[in-house]
Amino acid sequence: MLNTLEYGSRTDEPDLLIVHGLYGSGRNWGAVAKRLAPERRIVSVDQRNHGHSPWFDSHSYHDMARDLAEVIEAQGAPMDVMGHSMGGKASMILALTRPDLVNRLIVADIAPVQYTHDQNQFIAAMRAVDLSRVEKRSDAIDQLAQNVDDPTLRSFFTQSLDLNGRKWRLNLDVLEAEMPKVIGFPEISGNFEGRTLFLSGSESDYVTPEHRPRIRELFPKARFAKITGAGHWLHAEKPREFVQSVQAWLNATSAQASNS
Structure with missing residues (x-):
């Protein structure tokens, strides 16, 4: 559930x-x-x-x-x-x-x-974050700035970041594959x-x-x-x-x- x-x-x-x-x-x-x-x-x-x-x-x-x-x-x-x-x-x-x-x-x-809008560019932006260099949420926000212009979105995305496990709490592979269904x-x-x-x-x-x-x-x-x-x-x-x-x-x- x-x-x-x-x-x-x-x-x-x-x-x-x-x-x-x-x-x-x-x-x-x-x-x-x-x-x-x-x-x-x-x-x-x-x-x-x-x-x-x-x-x-x-x-x-x-x-x-x-x-x-x-x-x-x-x-x-x-x-x-x-x-x-x-x-x-x-x-x-x-x-x-x-x-x-x-x-x-x-x-x-x-x-x-x-x-018609595809949201996969944000998946690419999250994948581009080098999680090995992320000690705090602001580190990820700074890296996202290279690919995401909107500061509100950068902050929003990092709320799905597991800092301790250094991983995204998003199944990016499936979300990317299923994007046609999502839109x-x-x-x-x-x-x-x-x-x-x-x-x-x-x-x-x-x-x-x-x-x-x-x-x-x-x-x-x-x-x-x-x-x-x-x-x-x-x-x-x-x-x-x-x-x-x-x-x-x-x-x-x-x-x-x-x-x-």
Whole structure:
């Protein structure tokens, strides 16, 4: 089973499962989880081939959805699910294939479509780091600067670095081989009838008006919101606004459910 981190205690609100994106981990979401935890229990996962979770030879969205289903089943009740980027796609497949496990769905800055951007350049950058010369995280950040321009990304990548073992907690070989699946989205029919929020950064181009017909086909109750001034990494760039948006939508939909 996937490695999980838990925050807070069970309340009258459903538990919330947080699913990170490519090259991330559950720990990356600690600040957001702690801010959300007073109102609900939070479970944050390390996805397969990431963090402290097991490594596998495959990395498809159906694989990831089955992993998430196993986590929710172990909790003993359906959960609200929030996924970012790759985690958002995995969460969408989970909701479409196992709607019995998902109360509400929050998809952070991703659409159920094929993208053209390849993320393998970052795998090459991580492989280029001479781990034998890394004593502290800043050493790796300095080396990454040769190939990664964005300082936020350099810091983000090194959160998946095991300093003691001098290795990446990312299955770089499989992620590289499976990248076409990661940037794609499986052909799938049916829809998820639960309440769904697509929350995007106003400066991001990952979710565009052209994507909305397909989104509404799969998620007929979808609602859309944007965080002003945020890009694809909206939860890291605008954490307070991100948490406020998530809390407001969860509270509003809880009130609607209780009044219906």
